[in-house]
Each structure stands twice: as C-alpha cells, then as structure tokens.
Amino acid sequence: MSHPHPARDCILCGRCLDVCPVFLASGKEELSPKAKHQLMAALRSNPQLLEALPARLLADKCVSCGRCEKACPQGLSVPAALGALRAEHAGWPQWLWQRWINGGNILWPAMATLGRMAPRLPAPAAARPLMEKLAAMHDTPPQPWFRMAAPAAGTQPPLRPVMLFSGCTARRIRPRWSSKATALLELAGIRPQPETAFTCCGATLEHAGLPDAARQARHANITAWHNADRPLLVTFCATCAHGLHGYARHDELWHETPPDSATLWTQSVVPLSVFLQKFPVQVLDTAPEWFRYHQPCHAPAQHDPDAALLYAMAAQTPAAAAHGRRIRPAGMTTRQCCGMGGVMQLAAPSLCGMVNAACWQALDSLCPAQDNACPPPVVTGCSGCTLQLSGTAPEHVAVHHWLDVLTV
Ligand code: SF4
Ligand code: SF4
Structure with a gap:
C-alpha cells in the first residue's frame, strides 16, 4: 500500500485551522488539515494502522476547497493526499x-x-x-441588472484566437452562460471560436479518488486545445480556472507536446471578467439597491477578478445611471465555503450542510441593517457555488452567477 509522501512534513503551526471550513463549522480538531496530515504521516510509517482505522471516514471529510494549501507554509495539500487515499479505498461515492x-x-x-x-x-x-x-x-433566468456597452475605441482584441472553456455546468444545464459570454466578448470585437471537445477540468475527479479519469479528462482538454491551434481559454467559473491552472503541475501531461506547452497553457487560461473590467455599464431598473458577493474558495483571495468587476460596475453606477439609481455591494464573504464539497456531498452530506450553514450565517451578517426584511441577492463566480447556494438559499433570497446580472 502506498501513500503520496509530501516533500515536506507538517510543522504543526496551526495556520490551516484558521481557514478550514470543515474544522470551523464542526469545531472538531480531528477533522482539521493538521490532524489529517498527522494521521497520514502515521499511516505512512505504520500502514497496518489503516486496517484498524476508519480510513474512509477520514478521507471523506474534506470539501476540497484548497484553503489549507494556500495557508500552509509547507505547501501541504489535503485534497491531493486524500484523493490518493480515496483512490486506494474507493467505494460507492x-x-x-x-x-x-x-x-x-x-x-x-x-x-x-x-x-x-x-x-x-x-x-x-x-x-x-x-x-x-x-x-x-432548473434554469430560471433572472432579470439582468447591468447593460454592458462596447469598450472605448482603441481597445485592441487579443492577437491569438480565443475559445471559451465553459465547464460542465454551463455545457450541460446553463448553455445561456456560454451564449452570454460570447455576446460580451463580441462587444469588444472578439469572436470566440466554437468550443471544441473539452470535458471536465479533472479537479473534482482527482479529489474524488479517480486519478485515471482525471488524467483522461486533462489529456482530452490539452489535445482539444492543441488541435484548435492553442487559443486563449476564456473561463467564467473560478473553480474551472483553478483546475486548468493546475495542469502545469502534472508533468506526465506534457511529455508529447512542444516544449513551451505547459507554460503557454497556464498563460492561456484567462477569466472572462478580466476582459470586461473596462467596459462601460448602465444600471437597469431591475437592479436591487444592494447585493452580496460570495467569493468562491478557488478564486484568488487577493485579486479576485470577478469581485473586481462587480465592484467596478457598482462604482460606475451613479454616473452612468441617468435616473440616479444606485446599486451597492453590501460586502463579500472571503473565508466561507458554500459546502458543495464534490464527492463529500455523497459521503458526508450532514457535514456539507454544516459548512453551508456557516456560509449562510456569514452572508446573513452582510445584510444592511435597514434591509433585514429583504435580504439582498447573492452573486458569485463559480458554477458549483451558484448551484449549491441557490439550492440552499433562504426563501426569497436569489443567488446568481455574475453573468446572470449582465446583458448587452
Ligand atoms: S481542502 Fe478545505 S476542507 Fe479540506 S482540509 Fe483543506 S481547508 Fe479543510
Ligand atoms: S498549515 Fe501546514 S504545516 Fe501548519 S499545521 Fe497546517 S498542515 Fe501543518
């Protein structure tokens, strides 16, 4: 039996305790990243321990948010370690x-x-x-809040071809997100090529303990990208972007590709919101006075382009709105996970529910005091967060992907 041996050991600094949504929601230190790494180390030195321990119980209690890895001075990744453990002890989930x-x-x-x-x-x-x-x-398109116009003359479209990487949710149940993204790019004179044979980015398969399926998915995406002349890949899901950026770490994917491929791939993955930052917007009568932003776990914590776009649009509003209507950010969550959790939804749904409840508690704390009776809608930039928060929202609280609040 083998377990991935991390290049470095856990130094028990405890930084991961401040960020792990499973630990924060449950209060159980045995579910913390630190405890998981300690247990992994014990298993490596004493593999028969695994037979005496409920390994699957340990492996299933992580929502693969990746927050511990970003906080860890040793760069240790619980999702990667647990993905390998799940692969060895696969079950019905x-x-x-x-x-x-x-x-x-x-x-x-x-x-x-x-x-x-x-x-x-x-x-x-x-x-x-x-x-x-x-x-x-089920797809119920909301009324958009902002109308986006073409950027000022002189904005140059990229020289390379452009293609959307829409992700599983948009391809299968939200195709209008892809259509909206195409329409927004066309405002700037960018004509995306028809999306080709892309599949899942592979991250959720890897974390679920399905490394072969993850490798096949990544390989299929790289092949499709090469066949399309290595275009820019425009994404509108923070988790897809995170998964695609991780390809460069998988050396086995690049053996048969030109030498610059891994670097070019990483540079090619661009969030749609980056393209749209300078587009002028007009606020529509359907806009609420306030909105709340849920920052996905896989969005960049410091320079989240989706948050930047939403805040920039709200800041433009007073000047752009002829009738003086305002829309304002009531705040954003930066430390909470929606509780989607991938395979953990199947294996430990009650723990996912606790993480989700903590997320809604944080979102509730953002409501403007005078608007308690009418909580502002929530906007986010990850397909999975949009579905998870929509499916768990309190009555009368709308949850949107940010593409839903835009029109052309
Ligand atoms: S990936 Fe997220 S849920 Fe899993 S151990 Fe790390 S911080 Fe906790
Ligand atoms: S942050 Fe990293 S080194 Fe520190 S306790 Fe957590 S896993 Fe160990």
Whole structure:
C-alpha cells in the first residue's frame, strides 16, 4: 500500500485551522488539515494502522476547497493526499461520482427537468433539501441588472484566437452562460471560436479518488486545445480556472507536446471578467439597491477578478445611471465555503450542510441593517457555488452567477 509522501512534513503551526471550513463549522480538531496530515504521516510509517482505522471516514471529510494549501507554509495539500487515499479505498461515492461527472450530458439535463417539477412534488421533510437542490438545477433566468456597452475605441482584441472553456455546468444545464459570454466578448470585437471537445477540468475527479479519469479528462482538454491551434481559454467559473491552472503541475501531461506547452497553457487560461473590467455599464431598473458577493474558495483571495468587476460596475453606477439609481455591494464573504464539497456531498452530506450553514450565517451578517426584511441577492463566480447556494438559499433570497446580472 502506498501513500503520496509530501516533500515536506507538517510543522504543526496551526495556520490551516484558521481557514478550514470543515474544522470551523464542526469545531472538531480531528477533522482539521493538521490532524489529517498527522494521521497520514502515521499511516505512512505504520500502514497496518489503516486496517484498524476508519480510513474512509477520514478521507471523506474534506470539501476540497484548497484553503489549507494556500495557508500552509509547507505547501501541504489535503485534497491531493486524500484523493490518493480515496483512490486506494474507493467505494460507492467514487463509483457514483464518476458516473455523475462522466454521464452528465444525459443525467444533468434530466435532473434539471426534474428540478422544474420539484417544488410541486410531495416530499417528506427529510427529502426537502434534495428537492431544493434539484429545483436549483432548473434554469430560471433572472432579470439582468447591468447593460454592458462596447469598450472605448482603441481597445485592441487579443492577437491569438480565443475559445471559451465553459465547464460542465454551463455545457450541460446553463448553455445561456456560454451564449452570454460570447455576446460580451463580441462587444469588444472578439469572436470566440466554437468550443471544441473539452470535458471536465479533472479537479473534482482527482479529489474524488479517480486519478485515471482525471488524467483522461486533462489529456482530452490539452489535445482539444492543441488541435484548435492553442487559443486563449476564456473561463467564467473560478473553480474551472483553478483546475486548468493546475495542469502545469502534472508533468506526465506534457511529455508529447512542444516544449513551451505547459507554460503557454497556464498563460492561456484567462477569466472572462478580466476582459470586461473596462467596459462601460448602465444600471437597469431591475437592479436591487444592494447585493452580496460570495467569493468562491478557488478564486484568488487577493485579486479576485470577478469581485473586481462587480465592484467596478457598482462604482460606475451613479454616473452612468441617468435616473440616479444606485446599486451597492453590501460586502463579500472571503473565508466561507458554500459546502458543495464534490464527492463529500455523497459521503458526508450532514457535514456539507454544516459548512453551508456557516456560509449562510456569514452572508446573513452582510445584510444592511435597514434591509433585514429583504435580504439582498447573492452573486458569485463559480458554477458549483451558484448551484449549491441557490439550492440552499433562504426563501426569497436569489443567488446568481455574475453573468446572470449582465446583458448587452
Ligand atoms: S481542502 Fe478545505 S476542507 Fe479540506 S482540509 Fe483543506 S481547508 Fe479543510
Ligand atoms: S498549515 Fe501546514 S504545516 Fe501548519 S499545521 Fe497546517 S498542515 Fe501543518
């Protein structure tokens, strides 16, 4: 039995305790990244311990948010270590997750159709959370808040070809996100090539303990990119962008590609919001007075381009709105995970629920005091966060991907 041996050891500094949503929501130190690394080290030196320990219980209690890795001075990654452990001890959650991701072209639209009926279906109280998540998969386009116009003359489109990497959610149940992204790029004279044979970015498969499926997905994406003449890859999901940026770390992917490929790939992944920062906007009558921003775990903590775009649009509003209407950010979450959790949704749903509840508590704390009766909508920049928060939102609270609040 083998476990990935980290290049460095945990030095027990405890920094990861401040950021791990599972530890913060549960208060259980045995679920912290520090405890997981200690246990991994014990397993490496004494493999038979695994037989006496509930390894799967340990492995399943991580939402793969990656916050511990960013905080760790040793660069230790719990998701990578647990992905390997899950691979060795695969069970029904892995089996189901692989079918959920790889069979999504049929399964997801079917679930979205079922979601349309979910609010009207009789269900016992215990099944209501599942029905609410199903309902969130159904596509109900909201009214946009901002109209975006073409940028000032002189803005140069990129010299390289451009292609969207829409991600699994948009391809399967939110194709209008891809259409909106295309329309926004076309405002700047950028004509994205039709999206080719991309598949899942692979990150969720890797963390679920499905390394072969993850490798196949990454390989298929790189092949499609090469076949399309190595275009810029424009994304509108923070988690997809994070997953694609991670490809350069996988040496085995680049053996048969030209020498500059890994570097060029990393440079090619560009968030759509980066393109849109300087586009002028007009606020529409449908805009609320306030909105809240949920920062996805996989967005850059310091320079989140989606947050920058939303805040910049809100700042433009008073001058741009002829009727003087304002829209204001009520604040943003920066430390909370929505609790989506990938395969942990299947293996430890109650823990996902605790993480999600802590996230809503933080979002509730952002409500302007005078607006308690009408909590502002929530905007985010990750497909998974959008679905997870939509499916768990309190009544009358809308959750949108930021593309939903824009029109051309
Ligand atoms: S990836 Fe997230 S949930 Fe998992 S151990 Fe690290 S901080 Fe905790
Ligand atoms: S931050 Fe890294 S080194 Fe520090 S306790 Fe956590 S896992 Fe160990």
